[in-house]
Amino acid sequence: xxxxxxxxxxxxxxxxxxxxxxxxxxxATIGAFLQDLGSTSPAVFARCSFIVNGxxxxxxxxxxxxxxxxxxxxxxxxx
Numbered sequence: 684x685x686x687x688x689x690x691x692x693x694x695x696x697x698x699x700x701x702x703x704x705x706x707x708x709x710x711a712t713i714g715a716f717l718q719d720l721g722s723t724s725p726a727v728f729a730r731c732s733f734i735v736n737g738x739x740x741x742x743x744x745x746x747x748x749x750x751x752x753x754x755x756x757x758x759x760x761x762x
Contacts, residue, residue: 684709684749686716693757694731697724706748714743716753733755 689702698720707716713735717728732741734754747753 684711684747686711686750687752688716691750691754691756692759694755695725697727698707706749709749710737711747712743713740713745713747713753716747717743718726728755730758732758 684692684707686705686707687702688705690698694700702733705719707719712718713733720728732739733745733756734740735745735747736752
């Protein structure tokens with residue numbers, strides 16, 4: 684299945700892209716997606732939160748569906 688992924692701040696720097704389409708197996712979770720990223724800056728992704736189709740989550744066991752949009756958000760500072 685295909686999932687649209689957008690990366691922000693340190694996550695964008697770690698992957699080198701702002702947005703991409705990822706091919707994942709059916710029933711993949713956010714955690715499985717992170718494993719699929721491989722060793723790309725694991726410390727950055729360990730602290731991320733996510734937005735799936737407009738709903739915020741930190742649940743890495745959340746199942747992704749075909750066509751989902753996943754935003755990867757590292758912690759932000761400042762204000």
